[in-house]
Amino acid sequence: MDKKNFEAWLESVSVSFLTLTDPQKNETLDHLIGLSGAVQLRHLSNNLETLLKRDFLKLLPLELTFYLLKCACTEVWQAACRQLGWQIDDSIQSARHWKMIYLKAKLRMKQLKEQEAFETSSLIGHSARVYALFYKDGLLCTGSDDLSAKLWDVCTGQCIYGIQTHTCAAVKFDEQKLVTGSFDNTIACWEWSSGAKIQHFRGHTGAVFSIDYNDELDTLVSGSADFTVKVWSLSAGTCLNTLTGHTEWVTKVILQKSQVESVMHSPGDYILLSADKYEIKIWPIGREINCKCLKTLSVSEDRSVCLQPRLQFDGRYIVCSSDIGLYQWDFASYDILRVIKMLDSANLSLLSFGEVFALLFDTHYLYIMDLRTERITGRWPLPAYRKSKRGSTDNHPGVHAHTNTFTHTGGYP
Structure with missing residues (x-):
C-alpha cells in the first residue's frame, strides 16, 4: 500500500469509528476528517490492537515453533x-x-x-632471584638463581616438585619432564618424578636465554647470547644444526605449527621464530636438518626501535612489543597489520595478546587493554618487589626473589 492509499484508508477508518461511537450527532464528513490526529491514532491503537498482537508462532506446528x-x-x-x-564454538x-x-x-x-578480577598468590620457597617462568594448565614452573626449579599448583600455592638444577634462564615443562636453559651456556632435561638429569645439551658459547621443544619432531631449539640458534635432537642430545644471521643476543625462540598458507609455507608446517634486539627471523623446521631463513622482520631500518623479548606466535599472527608499542604481523603475508602505540611503551611489557584483550605489565601494575579500542580498560597493582639475598638486586617486574608472586584471572579469555 502506497502512502496516498494508506492516508485514504486511515481517514475512512477514523470516520467510521467516530460515527459509530456518537450516532446521535449528524456531523459532516468534512468535520470528522478535521478532527485531531491524536484522536485518529487513539482509535487505531484501540481497535487494531488484537491484530498487532497476533502470535504467529501459534499458527506453526509445535515442533517448528x-x-x-x-x-x-x-x-x-x-x-x-x-x-x-x-570466542564462540558454533558446535555448542x-x-x-x-x-x-x-x-x-x-x-x-x-x-x-572494580579491580576484583585477579587473585594474588605468594609462592614461597626460592632463596634467590627467580629468572624463569612457564605456566600451563594451572601449574607454574619457576627457575631460580638458587640452582633450583620448582613446580607449583597456583590454586593451592603448594610446591609439587623441586629439582636441583643449574642457574635457570628459561624453563618449559610437560607431565614427565622439565627442560631448562642456563647462564652456564648449557641446556638440560630433567625427570620430575626422580629429579634426575635425562639429557645435557652442550654447544652454545653464551648464556641460553630461550628454549622450546616438540616431542612429535623430537626437536629442541635454543636461542643464546652467542648470536646463534641451535636445533637439537631432544632424545639424543646432539646438535643437528646451528642457525646464524643474528647480530645480537637471541632472546626468544618459538617452535609452532603454521595455520595459514603462503608461498613459503603451508598449514601444518613447523615454523621456528627467533628474535633479537632488532629483528625476528622465520625458519622452516621439520625432520630435515638444514634450513634457510624464510623472512626477516624488523620495525625500523636504522635500528632506532628496539624489540622486547616478548614475542608471541599462534600460527596466524606474530606479535611483539617494542619501545614504541605493540606490532602485529599477518603470518600469511608478513605484512604489519597494526601498531598500537602507547605513551609509556619503554616501560610496558607484553604478557599476553588475544583476540580482544591484551595483558601488559610494568613494575607497578598489570594492565588490561581492549584491542578493539586500543585503550587500557583496567589495571591491577602488583605486589612490591623484594630484593634478592643473592646476586644482583635489579628490578625484574612480576618476578621476585625467594617469594615469587603470580597473578592470574581464573580462565578469563
Whole structure:
C-alpha cells in the first residue's frame, strides 16, 4: 500500500469509528476528517490492537515453533558473548550454555573495572632471584638463581616438585619432564618424578636465554647470547644444526605449527621464530636438518626501535612489543597489520595478546587493554618487589626473589 492509499484508508477508518461511537450527532464528513490526529491514532491503537498482537508462532506446528525459538535464543546469546570478546564454538547449540557464558563474562568485566578480577598468590620457597617462568594448565614452573626449579599448583600455592638444577634462564615443562636453559651456556632435561638429569645439551658459547621443544619432531631449539640458534635432537642430545644471521643476543625462540598458507609455507608446517634486539627471523623446521631463513622482520631500518623479548606466535599472527608499542604481523603475508602505540611503551611489557584483550605489565601494575579500542580498560597493582639475598638486586617486574608472586584471572579469555 502506497502512502496516498494508506492516508485514504486511515481517514475512512477514523470516520467510521467516530460515527459509530456518537450516532446521535449528524456531523459532516468534512468535520470528522478535521478532527485531531491524536484522536485518529487513539482509535487505531484501540481497535487494531488484537491484530498487532497476533502470535504467529501459534499458527506453526509445535515442533517448528520449538526449533525457531531454540535457534533464535542461541544466536542472541552467542552474539552477546561475541560483543564481550568471548570466542564462540558454533558446535555448542545450547541457549542455556551461552547465557551462562554471557553472565560470567559480564561479571568478569565488572570485576575488571572494580579491580576484583585477579587473585594474588605468594609462592614461597626460592632463596634467590627467580629468572624463569612457564605456566600451563594451572601449574607454574619457576627457575631460580638458587640452582633450583620448582613446580607449583597456583590454586593451592603448594610446591609439587623441586629439582636441583643449574642457574635457570628459561624453563618449559610437560607431565614427565622439565627442560631448562642456563647462564652456564648449557641446556638440560630433567625427570620430575626422580629429579634426575635425562639429557645435557652442550654447544652454545653464551648464556641460553630461550628454549622450546616438540616431542612429535623430537626437536629442541635454543636461542643464546652467542648470536646463534641451535636445533637439537631432544632424545639424543646432539646438535643437528646451528642457525646464524643474528647480530645480537637471541632472546626468544618459538617452535609452532603454521595455520595459514603462503608461498613459503603451508598449514601444518613447523615454523621456528627467533628474535633479537632488532629483528625476528622465520625458519622452516621439520625432520630435515638444514634450513634457510624464510623472512626477516624488523620495525625500523636504522635500528632506532628496539624489540622486547616478548614475542608471541599462534600460527596466524606474530606479535611483539617494542619501545614504541605493540606490532602485529599477518603470518600469511608478513605484512604489519597494526601498531598500537602507547605513551609509556619503554616501560610496558607484553604478557599476553588475544583476540580482544591484551595483558601488559610494568613494575607497578598489570594492565588490561581492549584491542578493539586500543585503550587500557583496567589495571591491577602488583605486589612490591623484594630484593634478592643473592646476586644482583635489579628490578625484574612480576618476578621476585625467594617469594615469587603470580597473578592470574581464573580462565578469563
